Every structure is written in structure tokens, then in C-alpha cells.
Amino acid sequence: MLDEILLRVEKPARYIGNEINMVKKDKWDINFAFCFPDVYEVGMSHLGMQILYYFLNRREDTYCQRVFAPWVDMEEQMRKHHIPLYALETGEPIKNADFVAFTLQYEMSYTNILNMLDLAEIPIYARDRGEDDPIVIGGGPCAYNPEPLADFFDIFYIGEGEVYYDEFLDMYKEHKKNGGTRAEFLEKVLSIPCMYVPKFYDVSYNEDGTLKSFAPNHPSAPKTIKKAIVKDLDKVFYPEKQIVPLIEVVHDRVTLEVFRGCIRGCRFCQAGYIYRPVREKQAGTLIECSKSLVANSGHEEISLTSLSTSDYTHFQELAAGLLDLYTKDKINIALPSLRIDAFSLDLMERVQEVRKSSLTFAPEAGTQRLRNVINKGLTEEDILSGAALAFSGGWNRVKLYFMCGLPTETDEDLLGVIDLANKIVDKYHEIPKEERPRPVSVVASMSCFVPKPFTPFQWSAQATVPEFLRKTKLVKTNMSKKQVRYTYHEPELSSMEAVLARGDRRVCDVVYRAWKNGAKFDGWTELFRYDMWMKAFEETGLDKDFYACRERSYDELLPWDHISIGVSKNFFIKEMERAKAEEVTKNCRTECAMCGAKAFGTGVCYE
Amino acid sequence: MNRITYGYRLKFKKDGKMRFIGHLDLLTYFQRAVKRADIPIAFSQGFNPHQLMSFAAPLPLGMASYAEYVDIKLDEPMECEEIKNRLNAQVSEGTEITEVRPIREREDTGAALLAAADYTAVLDFKDEDFAEKLKTLEKDKEWNIEKLGKKKKLKTVDIKPMIYGLICEDGEHTTLHVRLATGSNVNLKIDLLLKYIYEKLGLDFDYLKIKVTRTEMYTEKDGEFVSIMN
Numbered sequence: 001m002l003d004e005i006l007l008r009v010e011k012p013a014r015y016i017g018n019e020i021n022m023v024k025k026d027k028w029d030i031n032f033a034f035c036f037p038d039v040y041e042v043g044m045s046h047l048g049m050q051i052l053y054y055f056l057n058r059r060e061d062t063y064c065q066r067v068f069a070p071w072v073d074m075e076e077q078m079r080k081h082h083i084p085l086y087a088l089e090t091g092e093p094i095k096n097a098d099f100v101a102f103t104l105q106y107e108m109s110y111t112n113i114l115n116m117l118d119l120a121e122i123p124i125y126a127r128d129r130g131e132d133d134p135i136v137i138g139g140g141p142c143a144y145n146p147e148p149l150a151d152f153f154d155i156f157y158i159g160e161g162e163v164y165y166d167e168f169l170d171m172y173k174e175h176k177k178n179g180g181t182r183a184e185f186l187e188k189v190l191s192i193p194c195m196y197v198p199k200f201y202d203v204s205y206n207e208d209g210t211l212k213s214f215a216p217n218h219p220s221a222p223k224t225i226k227k228a229i230v231k232d233l234d235k236v237f238y239p240e241k242q243i244v245p246l247i248e249v250v251h252d253r254v255t256l257e258v259f260r261g262c263i264r265g266c267r268f269c270q271a272g273y274i275y276r277p278v279r280e281k282q283a284g285t286l287i288e289c290s291k292s293l294v295a296n297s298g299h300e301e302i303s304l305t306s307l308s309t310s311d312y313t314h315f316q317e318l319a320a321g322l323l324d325l326y327t328k329d330k331i332n333i334a335l336p337s338l339r340i341d342a343f344s345l346d347l348m349e350r351v352q353e354v355r356k357s358s359l360t361f362a363p364e365a366g367t368q369r370l371r372n373v374i375n376k377g378l379t380e381e382d383i384l385s386g387a388a389l390a391f392s393g394g395w396n397r398v399k400l401y402f403m404c405g406l407p408t409e410t411d412e413d414l415l416g417v418i419d420l421a422n423k424i425v426d427k428y429h430e431i432p433k434e435e436r437p438r439p440v441s442v443v444a445s446m447s448c449f450v451p452k453p454f455t456p457f458q459w460s461a462q463a464t465v466p467e468f469l470r471k472t473k474l475v476k477t478n479m480s481k482k483q484v485r486y487t488y489h490e491p492e493l494s495s496m497e498a499v500l501a502r503g504d505r506r507v508c509d510v511v512y513r514a515w516k517n518g519a520k521f522d523g524w525t526e527l528f529r530y531d532m533w534m535k536a537f538e539e540t541g542l543d544k545d546f547y548a549c550r551e552r553s554y555d556e557l558l559p560w561d562h563i564s565i566g567v568s569k570n571f572f573i574k575e576m577e578r579a580k581a582e583e584v585t586k587n588c589r590t591e592c593a594m595c596g597a598k599a600f601g602t603g604v605c606y607e
Numbered sequence: 608m609n610r611i612t613y614g615y616r617l618k619f620k621k622d623g624k625m626r627f628i629g630h631l632d633l634l635t636y637f638q639r640a641v642k643r644a645d646i647p648i649a650f651s652q653g654f655n656p657h658q659l660m661s662f663a664a665p666l667p668l669g670m671a672s673y674a675e676y677v678d679i680k681l682d683e684p685m686e687c688e689e690i691k692n693r694l695n696a697q698v699s700e701g702t703e704i705t706e707v708r709p710i711r712e713r714e715d716t717g718a719a720l721l722a723a724a725d726y727t728a729v730l731d732f733k734d735e736d737f738a739e740k741l742k743t744l745e746k747d748k749e750w751n752i753e754k755l756g757k758k759k760k761l762k763t764v765d766i767k768p769m770i771y772g773l774i775c776e777d778g779e780h781t782t783l784h785v786r787l788a789t790g791s792n793v794n795l796k797i798d799l800l801l802k803y804i805y806e807k808l809g810l811d812f813d814y815l816k817i818k819v820t821r822t823e824m825y826t827e828k829d830g831e832f833v834s835i836m837n
Binding site: 003004006007008012013016017018019020022244246247248295296297298299330 | 623624625626627628629632635636638639640641642643645650656668669697699700701815816
């Protein structure tokens with residue numbers, strides 16, 4: 001039956017497993033279903049999943065299997081023929097697994113989680129699950145504010161998976177052997193400092209809708225849950241192989257994780273804070289690692305992955321080492337996150353087969369004033385001199401990323417976007433005419449700012465949808481040069497993302513209602529249905545703008561205050577005040593800003 | 608530039624889960640397998656070098672095959688067994704290299720040699736009288752179908768001359784064994800043939816319910832069909 005169904009859907013290889021380097025096992029004690037709540041090609045390009053897959057499977061007693069969200073055509077077939085959601089490795093329904101774990105990479109995948117649970121025939125609300133149901137776990141960046149999903153999960157794992165999963169699985173195996181119940185196990189889990197079991201916490205609200213209290217209802221439940229981080233990244237487990245898909249996925253390449261964290265401290269960026277402190281790998285370790293990954297995959301590209309890769313201390317050594325090893329084998333080195341300067345341009349010139357592709361800058365804001373507010377340490381001078389260098393090297397296409405709706409933003413800041421784009425065009429025309437055979441092209445892309453938890457802007461109001469529309473239109477109507485192309489995002493999606501990012505436990509009902517109304521794959525603009533979400537707000541009586549567009553005061557109890565990332569709330573308050581004063585905070589390597597992450601006892605804080 | 612390369616023809620199976628991999632993805636899959644197996648494949652010259660590898664005929668997604676062919680060129684000679692074993696260590700369940708032989712001097716590529724192919728179609732019903740019904744059908748002088756031509760215009764084509772063999776076997780399901788013109792000159796796709804037969808006999812045609820396997824590919828030599836592996 002499945003075979004025939006597979007021929008009726010687009011890209012059936014999404015649903016068959018059988019890839020190169022897929023782990024096969026005959027027996028296991030713990031069945032761990034690792035779910036990525038998006039389509040196969042997206043999930044298979046995610047490094048975290050590849051790491052944890054081999055990390056968990058290195059245990060003889062555990063079988064980690066993969067599960068992705070079936071695309072709408074496959075979902076239709078599965079529902080029609082009553083095929084419950086299954087794992088790719090064995091084809092077995094995941095409702096028989098011990099654990100069903102979701103990686104929470106972006107808010108707009110939340111309805112897919114509910115849809116997958118439903119397709120798996122697992123009760124959607126944690127309170128409805130019994131002894132025979134799997135334990136549902138959430139992890140990844142969105143788990144840092146787990147509240148909008150709290151009703152659906154049994155456990156959230158806060159932080160990096162390599163740290164506590166062994167202890168957790170050992171505990172489970174022992175518990176299962178002794179015939180312990182599910183309820184008893186969830187109590188035992190409370191002893192692991194990074195594990196949050198939502199049912200052991202009660203919430204109450206003030207009349208104005210803000211949080212009144214958030215407190216444990218179980219004697220063993222800790223008041224704060226502390227994120228887990230790997231102390232020695234250089235020595236931590238890293239897979240020797242990657243699963244090589246049988247169809248083209250978003251990123252078909254070997255991925256090397258260079259470091260975790262970021263020294264920059266851009267005030268809008270959640271990743272820049274939750275992964276603190278910066279911890280690096282040695283260049284030698286990475287080069288060694290690349291050898292087996294390349295040999296075991298047959299890939300033609302190696303990608304260096306981290307936030308702001310230019311900040312890697314051993315960057316030159318690593319780049320030289322990789323070039324030495326792989327140039328003759330026609331293997332590309334991809335450098336996705338580089339600051340544009342003479343060194344990086346020279347490197348790009350040497351490593352990239354398709355040279356002179358477009359250059360990307362992320363000024364994020366149009367004026368220096370606003371860039372100071374968001375602590376984006378990129379100046380107009382940096383951008384223009386970088387562009388000039390690139391232009392003289394033969395590049396002629398530039399991409400610029402901006403955000404609109406940033407705190408303190410004025411129309412002048414928005415018009416600055418045009419000014420900056422125009423200056424880049426002018427820079428190109430400074431080159432003598434005979435040395436520029438092709439016309440210059442600048443693309444300015446504008447996204448809508450979404451305030452995130454664990455950033456200095458976590459208290460800020462998001463712009464309303466009409467305000468976003470006015471802002472994007474203002475930029476559009478004032479564009480003056482034909483060489484500059486302008487694109488912008490739909491604000492409705494960002495507005496919903498803002499609700500899910502900073503929502504409290506009541507938002508669970510909105511997610512549930514939106515899914516019931518038919519919302520899924522919300523991150524796919526063509527499938528996002530604003531009306532279904534608005535209907536969900538109506539049905540639950542909650543106010544979207546209360547979550548998205550309300551400025552919070554510093555003394556308000558925030559829904560994620562029981563989670564500790566090691567960076568203090570006081571630091572965020574100080575940073576927010578510095579933002580208002582347009583003061584720049586130096587990066588971690590230049591000067592410690594005393595954020596609190598030093599307490600982890602590792603990384604850049606001790607360099 | 609004249610450089611020396613060593614050509615090999617590989618015969619392989621593609622069934623099970625690998626049926627769900629389309630032709631372009633299969634290409635990438637083979638390229639990666641060759642790299643992992645550390646086989647000294649030759650690359651084309653020029654700005655964008657690619658592995659010298661060519662398939663005899665693409666296999667449609669969903670169809671199984673016992674006899675697919677790919678020609679590869681190496682920079683250094685290798686034992687055929689060695690090529691076979693090294694590649695088989697690098698492929699997923701559902702693909703298997705079954706035979707390897709050197710390509711003869713001045714021999715054409717598999718794609719150029721190809722003239723016919725055998726298919727087995729397990730039909731979605733059992734009918735003991737099906738052979739009889741087919742015989743009656745075979746009395747028609749022409750088997751005309753409507754087909755979209757190159758200029759997107761419908762044209763009538765007689766497919767009967769492109770059928771080199773048609774045998775009906777009775778088993779758990781009624782099964783057809785056919786030999787059809789295949790290749791760049793004359794080519795008949797099996798779904799068109801099956802559709803014609805189903806419609807003529809008044810049956811509901813759902814191609815996805817029929818399991819088709821390609822079982823051999825032939826070249827024409829002195830009026831005879833011989834496997835392109837021979």
C-alpha cells in the first residue's frame with residue numbers, strides 16, 4: 001500500500017529513508033524518534049540533527065530514528081489510508097517509541113508539531129497521555145521560551161544536547177527495567193538541571209493579563225532551569241559521517257562546526273546571547289574531522305558553520321589547511337558568514353569555484369545612529385570600503401539585509417537604507433568605465449523586526465502590521481536609483497512570530513486553535529494563513545497585540561524568567577538602557593561586558 | 608588534447624526503495640558513490656569538469672530494473688571485480704552492481720547502442736482469459752494511439768511495429784512480458800502500450816497500480832537482439 005501511495009506524491013524519497021550512512025540496528029532498548037517539524041529537505045540540512053543522530057546512536061542501547069513533517073500531499077494520503085506517522089529508519093509508527101523529541105528551530109513550525117503528533121496518533125496535550133504513549137521532548141533555540149508549547153510537551157531540554165542525554169537515557173533505562181511509571185519518571189527528571197517539566201509549575205495572571213506568579217508545585221522542581229553547555233567544544237563528540245540524502249536537499253555538503261556562540265552582542269539577536277560564551281574548536285581538530293566527513297560522504301563542498309565566522313581566532317590556519325587538502329580534489333569551501341575585508345575577499349577568490357557571486361552585507365539598519373542602538377558594529381565606512389574592494393576585484397552584485405521596526409527607529413533611519421544602497425552604486429561608478437563591463441546590481445532586502453526573549457529588546461513593542469506596511473512603503477516610494485532593487489517581507493507572518501516568541505502558557509490554546517483551523521507549514525509564505533491565526537485569537541479571546549506590540553516594563557514577570565541562560569536580566573536591562581542612549585557595547589574579545597556567562601567557567605571569558 | 612582513459616560498462620539493479628529515486632538524483636548518487644569508493648574516475652575538461660559517466664537509458668521513477676547500464680571512464684585501469692566490489696560497498700539497499708566489463712575499442716556508448724528493452728508488467732488483476740483477449744486484439748492491423756508531438760500537437764501513432772514481443776503469463780496476477788523499441792530512434796514507453804490495451808479491453812487504467820520492471824536492454828546486431836552487456 002505504502003509503495004503505491006509513494007508514487008502518488010511529490011518527491012517520494014522524502015519518506016523512505018535508506019540513505020547513505022543511515023544507522024541500521026537489529027535490537028535496542030530505547031526507541032528515540034527525533035522529529036524535525038518541517039519538510040525532509042529542510043530538516044536534513046540541519047547540522048544539530050546530524051550531530052545528535054550519531055551522538056545518540058553511538059549508544060548501543062538506543063536507536064535514534066528520524067521523522068520529518070510530511071508535505072501536504074503525503075499527509076492527505078496518510079490520513080486517507082490511515083497510515084500513522086512513522087520513522088524513516090524502521091518504518092515503524094512513532095507512537096511505539098519511548099521518546100518523541102522535536103527540535104524547535106523556529107516559531108513558525110509550532111503548528112507542524114501538533115500536526116505531526118496528531119498524524120502519529122499521539123495525544124496532543126501532554127495531560128492526555130498515558131503509560132503507553134511516548135514521552136514528548138522539546139529542545140533547540142525556541143525551547144528557551146517553552147511556554148507557548150508547554151501544554152503539549154512532557155519535558156523541555158534547555159541547552160546543548162551532548163551534555164545530559166547520556167545521563168537522561170541511563171536513568172530512563174534503569175527506570176523502565178524496574179517497571180517504573182511515566183509519572184514517576186517525570187519526577188526523576190527534575191534532578192537534571194537543564195530539564196523543564198511544565199506540569200510541575202503553576203502560573204497565575206494579573207487582571208491586566210500579565211504574569212502574576214510562576215512557581216513549582218512539586219518539592220523537587222527547581223525554581224530556575226539552567227541551560228546545559230559543552231565545556232570543551234574541541235573534545236566533544238562530533239560525527240565522522242553525515243547522512244547523505246538520496247535527493248537534493250537545501251544544503252548538500254559537509255558541515256564543520258567551527259565554534260558556538262558569538263562575541264558580537266547585536267542587541268536584536270537571540271542566538272548571540274543564548275549560546276554564550278563563545279567556545280571554539282582547534283583548526284587541527286576541524287581539519288582532521290573534515291577528512292573522514294569528506295571520505296564518507298562524497299560531497300563536493302565543505303561549509304564552515306558558526307555565527308560570524310570571521311571572528312574565529314584560527315581562521316587563517318583553518319582556511320589554509322582546507323585549501324591545501326581539497327583544492328586538487330575540486331572540493332569547494334563555502335564561507336557563509338564572513339565580514340567583507342581584504343582578507344576574506346582574497347579567500348573567497350581562492351576557494352569559490354563560481355567566483356564573483358554576489359556579496360552580502362548585513363547592516364540591519366540604515367543609519368549609524370540606529371546601528372549603534374542595535375549594537376551592530378558595522379559602519380558605513382566598513383561597508384563602502386568593503387564594496388569598493390570587491391568591485392575592484394570584479395564583483396558587481398551586492399545584497400544588503402535590513403530590518404524595519406527596530407526600537408527607536410524613525411523615518412530618517414528608514415530613508416538611510418536608500419542612501420546607503422545609493423552610495424554603493426556610486427562607489428561602483430567610481431571605477432573607470434572601461435574596467436566595469438557589467439552594470440552594478442544592489443538588492444536591499446527588508447525584514448520585519450521580531451523582539452525575542454533573552455535579548456535586550458525582549459521588553460520592546462513590535463511595530464503593528466499597518467505600521468510595518470507604512471514603513472516598507474515609505475522606503476519603496478523613495479527608492480531613486482534603477483540599479484537598486486528592493487524586496488520586503490510580509491509583516492503578518494512576523495507579527496505571529498512575535499506572539500509565539502514571547503508568548504505565555506495561554507498562547508498554547510492559540511497554537512492549538514490555529515492548527516485546528518488548518519494552519520500548518522506557517523513558515524512557508526505560500527501556505528501561511530493569517531486568517532486562521534486571527535480566527536484562533538478570536539476563539540480564545542486572547543489579544544495578538546498584547547503579545548506582539550506591547551512594551552513591557554522591567555519589573556514585569558516574563559514568561560521565560562524561570563529559564564536561565566547564564567546571562568543576567570540585569571545585563572539585559574543595562575544593555576537596553578545603553579541602546580536608548582545609542583551607546584555601543586564592545587565585543588567579548590575587546591572588553592568583557594560582564595553579562596554573567598563567565599560563570600560557565602569556559603570559552604572566550606577565559607582567553 | 609588526447610588522453611588515455613579506460614572505459615567500463617556496469618550493469619546494475621534498481622528496485623525496492625530505490626525505485627523512488629528519479630534519474631537526476633540517481634546520477635548524483637552514483638557520482639558520490641564513485642568518490643566514496645575512491646575509484647579513479649576521469650573528469651571532463653573545461654570550465655566545469657564533471658565525471659565521465661553516462662547512463663544507457665533513464666529509468667522512470669517508480670519502475671524497478673534488473674538491467675540498468677552505466678558507462679564510466681577511469682584515469683587508470685582497474686579489475687572489473689574490484690570496481691564491482693568497491694561500489695557495492697558504497698550503495699544503499701536496492702541498488703547493486705551485478706556485472707562489470709571493459710568497453711571494447713571503438714565501442715559505442717550504451718545509450719547509442721540501445722535498440723530495445725524487455726519489461727515485465729504485473730497487472731492489477733487476474734484474468735485467465737487474458738491471453739485469449741490479447742490474441743483477439745492482435746488481429747487489429749494497427750494499434751493507433753494519440754500522442755502529444757514535439758509541437759504540442761496531438762498526432763496519431765501506430766505503436767504496433769514498436770512491439771517486438773508480447774507474452775501473457777498467468778499467475779497470482781496476470782503478467783505481461785514485452786519487448787519494446789527503446790532508444791533515440793524509435794521509442795515506445797510501456798505506459799502508453801498498457802493504456803492502449805486496458806482501454807481497448809474496457810478496463811480501468813491506473814498505471815500506479817501496475818508494477819513494471821525493466822529486465823534487459825538490447826542492441827541490434829545482424830538482425831538479432833543482444834544484451835548491451837555482451
